[in-house]
Amino acid sequence: MKKIIFIALISTICLILCPEASAQDRGEGFGEVAVCVYPVAGMRLQAGKNAQYLEPIKYGQEVTLLGDTAYVPSEARVYMRVKSKSGKVGWVHRHLFELHANQVVVTRTSQIYGSPGAVTTITTAKFEAGELAAMADFQEDWILLVGAKKEKKGWIKRSGGVEPISVSNTDIAIAALMEAALENPDITGQITSLEAIQQQPGFSNSPMKTVVVSKIESLVMEANQQVAAESSSQQVNEPLPANQSSNSRNMASTSVMAASSQRLASTSVSTSTNPNRLEETVYDSNTGQNYVKITEKGTVYVVKGPENARSIYFAYHKDLPKGAKILVNIPDNSGFVELEVINKLGANRPQIIALSQECLEAIYGEGVKDPLVEIVYFIKQQ
Numbered sequence: 001m002k003k004i005i006f007i008a009l010i011s012t013i014c015l016i017l018c019p020e021a022s023a024q025d026r027g028e029g030f031g032e033v034a035v036c037v038y039p040v041a042g043m044r045l046q047a048g049k050n051a052q053y054l055e056p057i058k059y060g061q062e063v064t065l066l067g068d069t070a071y072v073p074s075e076a077r078v079y080m081r082v083k084s085k086s087g088k089v090g091w092v093h094r095h096l097f098e099l100h101a102n103q104v105v106v107t108r109t110s111q112i113y114g115s116p117g118a119v120t121t122i123t124t125a126k127f128e129a130g131e132l133a134a135m136a137d138f139q140e141d142w143i144l145l146v147g148a149k150k151e152k153k154g155w156i157k158r159s160g161g162v163e164p165i166s167v168s169n170t171d172i173a174i175a176a177l178m179e180a181a182l183e184n185p186d187i188t189g190q191i192t193s194l195e196a197i198q199q200q201p202g203f204s205n206s207p208m209k210t211v212v213v214s215k216i217e218s219l220v221m222e223a224n225q226q227v228a229a230e231s232s233s234q235q236v237n238e239p240l241p242a243n244q245s246s247n248s249r250n251m252a253s254t255s256v257m258a259a260s261s262q263r264l265a266s267t268s269v270s271t272s273t274n275p276n277r278l279e280e281t282v283y284d285s286n287t288g289q290n291y292v293k294i295t296e297k298g299t300v301y302v303v304k305g306p307e308n309a310r311s312i313y314f315a316y317h318k319d320l321p322k323g324a325k326i327l328v329n330i331p332d333n334s335g336f337v338e339l340e341v342i343n344k345l346g347a348n349r350p351q352i353i354a355l356s357q358e359c360l361e362a363i364y365g366e367g368v369k370d371p372l373v374e375i376v377y378f379i380k381q382q
Contacts, residue, residue, distance in 0.1 A: 032065050034082065034097040035134035038149055040366045041097065043090040047079035048072050054090045056365025059148065060103045060132045060176060061085065069094065098146045101134040104165040105175040106145070107207040112154035116142035125152055127164075130211040132175050135165065170202040178212055180330055180337065183362075185311045189325070189338030191219050196336070276352075281381065290381040297374050298352035301345065305356045312362060313337065316345040316354035320377060326353065329374040330363060336376065337363055 036057045044051040047070035057063060063082035066089065070079050079091040106127045114122040116139045127133060127145055133152075137144035141158040143165060156164055166172070174197060181193030194216045203209055276297040283290050303316060315326050320341045327336035345354045353375055364371050
């Protein structure tokens with residue numbers, strides 16, 4: 001009898017101290033969902049960072065657990081076998097995911113509590129409106145959220161009959177576009193991209209509408225303060241030169257015309273023989289100016305870039321001068337990321353643009369190679 005009790009005790013300890021083994025043996029979590037809480041996680045054919053790369057799993061994307069885990073001693077990492085939304089099956093680093101969770105977007109700024117029913121918060125940090133997160137649990141009026149890189153984790157509460165989160169695919173897509181827009185280091189680029197989000201299907205009825213509009217207003221105010229602080233003789237190099245108006249809001253908003261379809265109206269399209277290049281004359285109602293909108297499709301030449309670059313969002317282009325701006329499409333949605341031209345791309349190169357590998361992976365995912373990109377830029381018509 002003592003021997004039986006001892007074996008049972010050892011088995012219990014093993015289940016507690018060796019969760020990876022127990023999960024693999026019992027198929028724990030099979031069919032359940034996990035959410036990526038890091039910028040990107042690479043799915044691989046086998047467990048291990050050197051295995052064949054299959055596809056990127058980006059922040060907020062869900063995967064289905066297939067019940068298998070594997071520990072790689074040389075990396076001191078646990079991998080789990082999952083199925084992605086695209087239908088591919090492979091292995092991912094478990095730490096990069098929140099298990100048994102679902103993707104949500106926070107629709108109302110909420111304080112973080114240590115447990116359901118707590119009366120004091122555990123941190124001064126909050127889950128901000130518009131922030132993507134993983135919902136790990138819920139109890140009555142309390143919801144357990146995990147933020148990006150697991151840097152924030154805690155309970156938020158419902159109040160006043162208003163849900164502090166949304167699980168709507170439309171709301172989550174709008175939040176993802178908003179997050180991508182705010183990664184742009186240039187404030188006018190942020191405003192441009194946020195204004196473009198307002199054209200998304202379902203935006204007018206989304207709880208994210210208030211979040212996006214509020215963010216645009218705060219950025220415009222910040223941009224106005226920057227403009228007011230500059231010398232009136234200073235020229236700002238934007239993709240479309242803004243009319244210097246005495247109205248401060250107009251000064252900020254007209255400097256980001258690159259993606260504002262409300263201000264730009266197409267007047268003619270070129271008949272270029274190049275199927276990968278489209279030239280379109282557009283009219284800006286704010287400035288009364290005509291611009292040539294050029295859209296190009298092609299491949300990317302990868303460059304290292306300067307060591308002192310202010311950010312990874314830079315580009316080389318054959319025609320545009322330093323300081324000009326280019327919009328690069330974001331895959332799987334209608335948004336764009338704004339890049340600053342810092343150098344010339346060789347005229348004889350077949351590629352249409354040069355980017356750093358870091359920039360490519362930030363836009364298209366880890367391990368991307370030779371993506372087909374679409375770029376847009378504007379030239380003032382003389």
